[in-house]
Each structure stands twice: as structure tokens, then as C-alpha cells.
Amino acid sequence: MGETFRVSVRELVAFRYFPPDIAPMGSVEDMLAGTAAHQARENALAAEFEIEKPIRAQVMRGEHQVTVFGRMDAFCAGDIPTVHELKLCFTPPEAPLPEHLAQARLYGALLALGEPKEIIRVQVAYVNAQGIPQRVFTEEAPRDALLLALEDMLAAWFAVALPERLRERTRDESIKNAPFPFAGYRAGQRELAVQTYTAITRKRRLFASLPTGTGKSAAVLYPALKALPAGKTRKIIYLTARTTARQSPLNALEMMRAQGMRIRVSTLLAKEKMCPTPVRCHPDDCPRAKGHFLRQPDALHELFAMDVAWTEERIAEAADRHMLCPFELALTLCDYADVTLMDMNYAFDPFAQVARLFKRRKDFTLLIDEAHHLLDRVRESLSGSLDTRALREYRAAVGKAIGRKHAYYKQLTLLYQALRALQAQDDSPARQEPDAQTACENSGEPHADGAASHAEHQREATLTVSENEIAWREAALWAAQAGQPEPDADGRISQRDTLLHAPPPALAQAAQTAWEATFTLLEGRAVSGELRALSWQFIRRISPFIFAAKHYDARYAALLSIRGAERVLELMCLSPAEWIASVTKGLRGTVFFSATLAPLEAMRQLLGGTQEDACFALASPFPPENLAVVRRRVQTRYAFRQESAARVAQSIQEAVAARAGKYIAYFPSYAYLALVLRHLDESSLPALLVQESEMTEEARTRFLEAFTQDDSPKLGLCVLGGLFSEGVDLPGEQLIGVMIVGVGLPTPSFRLRVLKAYYGARFGDGFLYAWMIPAMHKVAQAGGRVIRTERDKGLILLLDDRYYDARYARLLPEHWQLTDEHMGAAVRALYGGEDT
Numbered sequence: 114m115g116e117t118f119r120v121s122v123r124e125l126v127a128f129r130y131f132p133p134d135i136a137p138m139g140s141v142e143d144m145l146a147g148t149a150a151h152q153a154r155e156n157a158l159a160a161e162f163e164i165e166k167p168i169r170a171q172v173m174r175g176e177h178q179v180t181v182f183g184r185m186d187a188f189c190a191g192d193i194p195t196v197h198e199l200k201l202c203f204t205p206p207e208a209p210l211p212e213h214l215a216q217a218r219l220y221g222a223l224l225a226l227g228e229p230k231e232i233i234r235v236q237v238a239y240v241n242a243q244g245i246p247q248r249v250f251t252e253e254a255p256r257d258a259l260l261l262a263l264e265d266m267l268a269a270w271f272a273v274a275l276p277e278r279l280r281e282r283t284r285d286e287s288i289k290n291a292p293f294p295f296a297g298y299r300a301g302q303r304e305l306a307v308q309t310y311t312a313i314t315r316k317r318r319l320f321a322s323l324p325t326g327t328g329k330s331a332a333v334l335y336p337a338l339k340a341l342p343a344g345k346t347r348k349i350i351y352l353t354a355r356t357t358a359r360q361s362p363l364n365a366l367e368m369m370r371a372q373g374m375r376i377r378v379s380t381l382l383a384k385e386k387m388c389p390t391p392v393r394c395h396p397d398d399c400p401r402a403k404g405h406f407l408r409q410p411d412a413l414h415e416l417f418a419m420d421v422a423w424t425e426e427r428i429a430e431a432a433d434r435h436m437l438c439p440f441e442l443a444l445t446l447c448d449y450a451d452v453t454l455m456d457m458n459y460a461f462d463p464f465a466q467v468a469r470l471f472k473r474r475k476d477f478t479l480l481i482d483e484a485h486h487l488l489d490r491v492r493e494s495l496s497g498s499l500d501t502r503a504l505r506e507y508r509a510a511v512g513k514a515i516g517r518k519h520a521y522y523k524q525l526t527l528l529y530q531a532l533r534a535l536q537a538q539d540d541s542p543a544r545q546e547p548d549a550q551t552a553c554e555n556s557g558e559p560h561a562d563g564a565a566s567h568a569e570h571q572r573e574a575t576l577t578v579s580e581n582e583i584a585w586r587e588a589a590l591w592a593a594q595a596g597q598p599e600p601d602a603d604g605r606i607s608q609r610d611t612l613l614h615a616p617p618p619a620l621a622q623a624a625q626t627a628w629e630a631t632f633t634l635l636e637g638r639a640v641s642g643e644l645r646a647l648s649w650q651f652i653r654r655i656s657p658f659i660f661a662a663k664h665y666d667a668r669y670a671a672l673l674s675i676r677g678a679e680r681v682l683e684l685m686c687l688s689p690a691e692w693i694a695s696v697t698k699g700l701r702g703t704v705f706f707s708a709t710l711a712p713l714e715a716m717r718q719l720l721g722g723t724q725e726d727a728c729f730a731l732a733s734p735f736p737p738e739n740l741a742v743v744r745r746r747v748q749t750r751y752a753f754r755q756e757s758a759a760r761v762a763q764s765i766q767e768a769v770a771a772r773a774g775k776y777i778a779y780f781p782s783y784a785y786l787a788l789v790l791r792h793l794d795e796s797s798l799p800a801l802l803v804q805e806s807e808m809t810e811e812a813r814t815r816f817l818e819a820f821t822q823d824d825s826p827k828l829g830l831c832v833l834g835g836l837f838s839e840g841v842d843l844p845g846e847q848l849i850g851v852m853i854v855g856v857g858l859p860t861p862s863f864r865l866r867v868l869k870a871y872y873g874a875r876f877g878d879g880f881l882y883a884w885m886i887p888a889m890h891k892v893a894q895a896g897g898r899v900i901r902t903e904r905d906k907g908l909i910l911l912l913d914d915r916y917y918d919a920r921y922a923r924l925l926p927e928h929w930q931l932t933d934e935h936m937g938a939a940v941r942a943l944y945g946g947e948d949t
């Protein structure tokens with residue numbers, strides 16, 4: 114029986130017509146200008162044409178059936194049906210580009226297959242960023258010629274697609290028969306595997322909180338791979354927040370391959386890390402960029418023939434052999450791999466998104482490891498800012514290079530002036546009581562009673578959306594005012610953080626115009642290499658701002674920071690949930706998992722999930738009696754740090770003395786770490802290792818090797834939320850205890866106050882969502898370093914009186930059984946009669 118295939122018109126065209134060289138920054142152009150120009154032009158055509166009209170047709174190739182599908186930009190029926198293809202272009206070409214004409218002709222061919230018309234009119238229109246046609250090319254194509262063009266492109270594509278399909282059949286057979294890669298399931302692994310498979314078959318999201326040591330990589334990868342032969346998914350993308358976190362899934366995949374799974378695995382590393390010759394990605398500057406796509410097929414054939422994972426090392430070697438850009442080669446391999454491991458940015462950052470995977474298809478599965486990082490990562494990528502200082506410097510460089518009379522310089526001046534003219538809005542609500550909770554949590558005052566504020570939050574949670582928006586903006590405005598410096602003797606406020614209702618339209622327009630003018634400038638041949646590089650930097654900086662301005666709504670805040678004459682305007686995304694939801698909607702399952710995804714329902718909300726998406730929490734697979742968690746009352750709030758440093762030092766010494774071994778103490782800041790260090794009696798301590806704010810790769814390795822390679826007792830002093838508090842695997846005697854100083858709350862900032870106000874209006878308890886949950890994730894991650902295997906035993910010492918507060922305590926991992934104050938007894942209970 115024949116196979117069935119589906120291929121889009123775009124894929125067919127891209128298969129045949131590709132540029133020989135790597136060209137820079139296509140995605141930004143696509144995203145911002147292309148979409149806007151399309152919309153503008155389509156609106157203009159809407160009276161006569163059908164817009165975005167889907168089309169499909171079936172074609173037989175021998176016994177195999179191919180469905181070709183696509184969407185015409187505009188279509189007009191009539192005696193001669195007309196296909197209209199729109200392309201954004203800053204300088205229109207003299208003749209239609211072959212790939213554009215081919216695309217329009219393919220739509221024409223699909224029309225011809227469905228209608229007995231002898232002639233189809235095919236138009237390619239080049240439009241500017243406002244959607245105004247700059248040049249239109251029209252041809253009246255005979256039916257036979259169109260069908261010949263379709264056959265020609267299909268034949269070339271099919272010559273590769275059919276062998277690929279046969280490989281998939283072999284792969285599927287190998288997966289069907291493959292056992293779970295370990296001798297047996299650990300506690301909870303089978304349940305997680307079942308939940309993952311269910312999420313894939315139902316095309317839903319799953320939010321899973323899994324203690325460290327569950328073997329989560331294998332437990333999500335195995336069912337996802339099993340879904341391939343069942344036709345439930347086409348591909349698996351495994352996302353992590355850090356490159357080092359890929360080792361565990363790579364190991365699991367290697368085991369599965371060793372047990373007979375014929376799967377292709379690839380990794381995608383950041384361009385900066387893969388690039389061997391960091392210059393501009395342009396054929397004029399990088400010899401690898403020139404002719405890359407002409408040389409790439411040979412490298413692909415070579416890699417296809419290797420029965421190994423396409424790791425960055427192997428990709429780099431192949432790229433060297435064929436003089437290719439390794440990053441571009443790795444991107445192409447994503448298309449051919451069954452499983453690709455990559456950073457979460459490649460799925461969610463609109464400017465880094467791997468377009469060929471995430472913008473065009475939905476038939477793959479996302480496995481998101483370390484999902485607790487996703488919220489902040491997506492928030493940052495959806496936010497953008499403009500800064501007078503940076504703008505002034507760029508404008509000065511432009512003036513020097515092309516003169517101040519140049520139109521481009523004047524555009525930048527208009528933007529600069531619009532930004533510089535921003536003032537605080539003085540229609541803020543009257544000043545109310547200060548933001549007591551946030552202030553006291555960090556200054557040391559007792560905070561407001563939880564029960565009273567909860568009732569109030571419940572009432573707020575019943576507000577309508579628009580009322581909510583008003584509520585949070587007002588709350589944020591007075592929170593901002595509460596932190597403002599007093600006016601000087603002349604009544605002027607020279608430093609101020611404030612909230613604007615929205616980015617001023619004139620400023621947003623000036624930014625858009627400057628952005629377009631930068632592209633026009635770059636198209637000119639007279640631009641020097643240095644100015645060219647600066648201009649690309651400018652585009653990279655301004656693009657997120659324009660993106661945020663275009664998406665600005667109640668889920669954004671416009672934060673204006675005034676420092677004397679300088680202005681920084683940040684359009685901050687408050688809720689990335691909707692973006693995450695849109696990226697993951699309709700996929701063949703998305704699994705968000707982490708050791709710290711609690712509280713699960715709250716994290717589901719924050720990460721764009723709905724009631725229909727499952728939540729799944731696993732208990733720790735390790736004996737609870739192997740972990741002692743002691744909390745001790747210490748005031749670690751900022752105002753009390755001088756007084757509490759000695760008690761913190763004494764508690765650390767006591768813990769280390771209770772049993773000889775390797776420990777790490779985590780501090781809320783480098784300053785507090787240094788303060789406590791002065792109080793430590795080093796003569797009674799094991800060798801000290803201190804984390805520094807800037808550490809080279811070698812220094813980091815040395816730090817960890819002191820724990821992994823040397824058996825003598827150690828005490829590491831580190832910062833909570835830093836390099837060594839997450840993703841560090843120190844099993845057995847490599848680490849037998851951690852001390853966590855403070856509750857991990859972030860340093861107060863205007864951004865956080867605004868976020869708190871927003872979450873307060875939306876969910877009822879802004880402090881919980883904006884401050885406490887992320888803080889306790891850091892605490893749980895640091896504590897999670899202690900028990901890594903079923904044989905590990907260890908101590909977690911929590912130094913802060915807030916661990917006695919039920920609101921904090923309930924956010925700690927469930928399997929942490931808290932003991933109060935007395936460390937000696939806890940350690941004795943832990944080790945029983947063992948020699949301490």
C-alpha cells in the first residue's frame with residue numbers, strides 16, 4: 114500500500130529555491146514589517162479579493178498520494194481566476210524573484226487542478242511596510258505550464274521525502290519493540306510516563322512537579338518516543354534553560370539508542386557558542402556564510418549516514434569539513450531529527466524562535482524541563498525598552514558617519530526628542546498608605562495579617578477585567594510614588610520611577626519609522642562596516658520595543674525611569690501566560706516539568722494553562738527519613754543583617770561540626786555572604802570555597818571539582834539562585850548538607866512592585882505570585898542539591914524566622930519534614946548510631 118504525504122507550498126518552494134548564502138536578520142523583518150505590510154495590503158484588497166484563502170489538492174506519485182496545501186494571500190474568481198502573492202520589500206526588484214513567482218505559480222497549479230480553467234492569472238506584488246504596492250508583476254499562465262511547474266517541484270521534493278518516510282518506518286518498528294531503558298521504573302516514573310502519553314494523545318498541556326531523582330528525562334522522553342510510531346506526534350523538542358541540563362536527557366536517549374531505538378537526536382546550541390569566527394553573519398564578512406546552502410547537502414548526507422547523536426561537537430566537525438556555518442547546519446538538522454534538544458528561547462522568544470519549527474507546524478511535542486524558569490525567560494523576551502543614553506550614542510555615531518543633515522539622522526533625532534520629552538504622569542491617585550507588605554518583608558517590620566488581606570484579595574478577585582486593569586495600574590502608581598525621592602529645594606524631582614498609561618503613540622510611531630529607516634539605510638551601499646554593525650545592534654535593541662508597543666494592552670506596563678535628563682522607557686510584559694498558551698496551543702502535547710513547579714495550580718495559571726490541562730505531582734521517591742530539615746529563627750531581612758550575621762555564622766559552624774563532610778551555605782547576596790564570612794571561625798571549619806560574582810569557566814569547574822574529586826570536608830559559600838544552587842549534581846558524600854540563609858526574596862524594585870500590583874488585581878495575592886513563589890523555587894532548588902539518590906542522607910538548615918510563617922512553610926516541598934531549632938538531635942536521628 115502506498116504512503117500518504119502532506120507538503121505545503123512554502124516547503125516545496127523552499128526546497129527548490131534557496132539563497133546560496135546566509136543573510137542576516139530575516140526573522141525580525143518577517144515578524145514586524147512583513148505581518149504589518151501584509152495586513153495593510155490585504156485590507157486594501159479585501160473589497161475585490163478573498164483574503165488568506167486556503168487551498169489544497171491531491172496528487173498521485175505512483176502508488177503514493179501527496180496532499181499539497183497552502184494559503185493564497187488574496188484570490189479573485191472570475192473568467193480568469195487571479196492569485197495574488199504579497200511580498201514585503203524595501204527596494205522592489207526589477208523582476209519578480211524566482212521563489213516568489215514559483216510560489217504564486219504553485220497556487221495557480223493547485224487552482225488549475227480544481228477548476229477546468231485554461232488560463233490562471235498570477236500576480237506578485239512588492240509592497241512597502243505600509244502595504245502600498247511598489248511594483249506588481251502579472252502573468253497569465255496556461256494550465257499545462259502551471260501543472261508542469263508543480264510536477265517539477267514535487268519530483269525534486271519527493272526524491273528526498275520518500276526515503277525519509279522509509280527511514281521513519283524502520284525507526285517506528287525499532288521504537289515499538291524497545292523496552293524502558295532502565296531495569297525497572299523508579300517510583301513515580303511509570304505514572305509520569307502515562308501522564309505524558311495521555312497529554313500527547315489529547316494534545317493538551319501537562320504541568321508536572323517531580324522531585325529531583327525521579328529520573329524525569331527518561332520518564333517523559335520514553336512515552337513521547339512511543340507516540341511516534343502511533344502517529345500521535347511527528348517530532349519531539351526537549352527544551353532546557355541551561356546547556357548543562359541537557360546531559361541527563363542526552364544520556365537517556367543514548368541508552369534508548371543503545372537498546373535498539375533507531376532515532377535521530379540533534380542538539381542546538383546558541384549561535385554565539387557555536388560560531389567559530391564571530392563576525393557579521395553576511396557573505397561579505399564570513400566565508401562560511403558565502404555559499405553555505407550550496408555546500409550543506411554534502412554535510413547532511415554525511416551526518417545522515419552516521420549512527421550517532423548529532424551533538425554540537427559532531428555538528429562543528431562536519432561544519433569544519435564542509436566550510437559551513439555550524440549554527441545554520443544545526444538549525445537544518447532540527448528538521449531531520451526525531452528529538453532535538455535546545456534552549457527554551459528557541460521556542461518562545463519571538464526574535465529567536467526557530468521559525469521552521471514553531472511558526473509553520475503544530476504536529477510536534479514540547480517537553481519543557483526546568484519549566485519554573487520559563488515565566489521570567491518569556492517575560493524578558495516579550496519586553497522591550499528605549500534608553501536616551503544609548504540612543505544618543507548611536508545617533509552621534511550616525512552623525513559622524515553620514516552627517517547630521519542626513520534624513521536618517523533626523524529620524525533618530527525625532528525619536529530621541531520624543532523619548533526625552535517623556536514626563537511622569539501626574540494624574541496618579543492620591544497617595545495612600547505605603548505598600549506595607551512589600552516594604553516590611555524586606556525591612557524587617559512584621560507584615561500585615563494574612564487572613565485580613567486574604568479576604569480583601571478574594572474581593573479583588575471578583576472584579577471584572579477592566580476594573581482589574583484599573584485596580585492594578587492604580588496600585589502600581591501609588592506603589593511607585595511610595596518609593597520616590599523627595600523633590601529638591603527647587604521643587605524638582607530629578608529621579609523618578611513611574612508608570613505611564615501606555616506608550617505615547619507619537620513615540621511608538623517614531624520608533625517604527627526609525628526602525629524602517631534603519632533597514633533603508635542598510636540597503637544602501639555607502640554604509641561603512643562599523644556603522645553597519647551599530648545599525649544592526651540598534652535594530653536588535655529597538656525591535657523588542659516595537660514588538661511590545663504593537664502588543665501593548667492590559668497585560669503590559671509602561672515603566673518610565675527618569676534620572677536627571679535621561680529617560681528609560683520599558684514596555685514590560687506582565688503576563689507571558691497568553692503568549693506561552695498561543696505557542697503551545699494545538700501542539701501534540703506540551704509537558705512543563707520541574708523539581709520546583711509548586712504550587713502547581715498557580716504555576717499552571719502563570720504558564721498559560723487552563724482547567725483542561727492536567728497537573729501532576731509526584732512524591733519524593735527517596736525515604737523521608739534520609740533528609741533532616743531544620744528551621745531556625747534568625748532575622749535575615751536587610752535591616753537586621755549586621756546584627757544577625759554572627760548568629761548565622763554560628764549556625765553554619767554548628768551544622769558543619771555535627772558531621773564531617775561537604776556542605777554549601779547559600780546567601781541572599783554577596784554582601785551578606787562577605788559579612789557572615791567575617792564572623793566565621795575558619796580555624797574550626799573545613800576548607801572554605803567562596804563563589805565570586807564573576808567566575809570563569811575554569812574557576813567554576815575548579816569549584817565543583819573540589820566537591821566531586823576530593824574526599825576531604827569542604828564548606829562552600831554561595832549565592833542563592835546563583836551558579837551553584839541549581840543544576841548541580843553532587844550525589845552521595847559529595848554534598849551532605851546545605852544551609853539556606855533567608856527566604857530568597859528578590860531585591861525590591863519598581864518592576865517587582867508593578868508586577869505585584871498586577872498579580873494582586875488578577876489573582877488576589879500579588880505578593881505570593883510576584884515574590885514568594887519565585888523565591889521559594891530558589892530555596893527548593895538549593896535544598897534539592899542534598900538528596901540525589903536513594904542512598905543519600907543529608908541536612909537542610911533553613912535560617913530565617915519566616916520559615917515559621919505558614920505562608921512560606923506551605924510553599925516548601927511537601928517531603929521536607931520540618932524540625933525546629935535543634936540541629937544536633939536531627940543529625941543524630943539522621944545517622945542513627947553511625948559515627949559522626
Ligand code: SF4
Pocket residue numbers: 135384388389390391392393394395399400401402437438439440441
Ligand atoms: S559562522 Fe559565525 S559569523 Fe559565519 S554565518 Fe555562522 S554564526 Fe555567522
